[in-house]
Amino acid sequence: MAVKRNTRVIVGAVATLLILVPLAVMWLSSLAPASYSVMGMGRAELGGGPADAVHAGHDDHGWDGPPPGAADVSVAELTGPAGGEPDVAVQLVARTEQVQLAGTRDESIPAYTLNGATPGPVIHAIQGDLIQVTLTNESVPDGATLHWHGVDVPNAEDGVAGVTQDAVPVGGSHTYRFVAEDAGTYWYHSHQVSHEQVRRGLFGVLVVAPSGGIAADHDVVATFHTYGSTATLNGAAGEHRHVAGPGESVRVRVVNTDNGVLRAWVAGAPFRVVAVDGREVNEPAPVTDAAVVVAAGGRADVEFTVPADGSAARVGVGAAELVIGPAGAQGPASTPPTEVLDLLHYGSPADLGFDLARPDRDFDYRIGRRPGFVDGRPGMFWTINGRMYPDVPMFVVSEGDLVRMTIENSNSDNHPMHLHGHHAVVLARNGVRATGSPLWVDSLEVDRGESYEIAFIADNPGIWMDHCHDLEHAVDGLVAHLAYTGVHTPFRIGGPPSNEPE
């Protein structure tokens, strides 16, 4: 009897260990140290290109990453122009304060403001301008940075806490200087605790006009953001109007600052999508009953002409509306179109400027999902190429490389994928090749079950984040990095500045 009982206890204990030990191991291996370098994270993927001494030894060096090679350039040196008077100089002061959203009678909400407002001020520049922005952190307790979303800036100006700079502490400031080389619609936002700071309003828009001037009679910025449960356009709820005369041309710059996708359309006048993510569309055709899908973080510029008969056009931007026409004119009643414009077959093809037959690097970015732990927290988390954060890929490229990447989403949520510092052209979706105007993006919506083939030139040396811009996913580990050979970052995640980019 006693023997049988002891056997039972032993078997029970073994079974218990078989359950608890793997869980404990998974939990332990998910913990990140208080301070580490992104160069030490995960695994280096070479994409079929040549190995270099630093990244080939990546996996052996633990959380501090490999030591810099003798000839390596520090990220801190990859700055914008050091000298020269700026053409556009802006001072931005970041504050934590209660904000009463215009157009609502709700109580004020806790928010982050730039120069007392959210969204922050629209920064206007002309192509070729040297832009200088000084960020002062007056009262954002976690620290703050500014990332220039969609602007292919030099790496040190990218504003990613722990990768390209330390977060600006309360009382501190940081100056960004870069040349606005490409005209288009962009936005800027904090990249320190970004999932919380962007949601609470630490962002604004940057408009770079072409050197020849803006062609349309009216140029309107339509920034969509959800504060709490209030949908707003340019920080205000309710109906928005912009007065324009019959026959006048209007360009509306739609900016999606939320975590989810939004649809934009125009009712009452045919419209054209003239730019996506700051890049012009080649020969866009008029659209009448379809909406354009704007990924989280993405921008779409639409153009239309105010109807000659004196009525107004109604521009739908996500859950908000903008009526554009003569004062007092009503726009048509409008329900969101069910049809969606397929940007891969819109506009006319044009030469890409490179031959895709032989890319220098070929990467996979396969997004999956499974139960596990991220930094000690249990849940259902994202995996990239089969592995969970922090074991994420470091995509290694060399300057001048032609890079092809296949992004696959095999799980139950959509992912707006954002690559810093570069624009990529979309070659195919689900194996069907693009036939329209070359679609150059920095924020690509990858829906459930979809796969995209993209290509870009590695022409901007640095360490760049390549992550999902649903920031709730990013903070759960859906991030990877693009690392150039010959570049080393002295900055660390965590540490005394408490760098926490997501």
Next chain:
Amino acid sequence: MRKTYRVLGLLIALAVVVQASAIAFGTFGFINEVDRGTVFTPSSDAPNFGPMLHAINGTLVIPVLSLALLIVSFFAKVPRGIRWALLVLLAVIVQINLGFFSFDTPAIGLLHGANAFAVLGLALTAARAAAREAPVPAAAAVEEAIV
């Protein structure tokens, strides 16, 4: 150990009730807001704590309780105790999977709703199995009677 097994079974059953309550609270919250003209976007906050409670209770609390029930079942002298604990755990795993698939295919939510009753029933059955002492083996009982 037997009492612990019973308590865990009852706690799991209670947690299932909490799940139903929380999601009803959340759903009525959404309907109430929409009726008042609130527009929801993918980034909107939930109308109340119901959905968050449902998520945390469902993906964290109930699985932990189910694992605890299984581990306790190894040591508790409950008739078919391990079997019921395994069934509870299986039903919970199925339930969590159904939940995640429902976001994409809402019709699967029908199964998610129905399976909740399976989890509840199994948890109550497990608790009931632990309500009485395990029967002493016949030979030992006769031995004791003779002595």
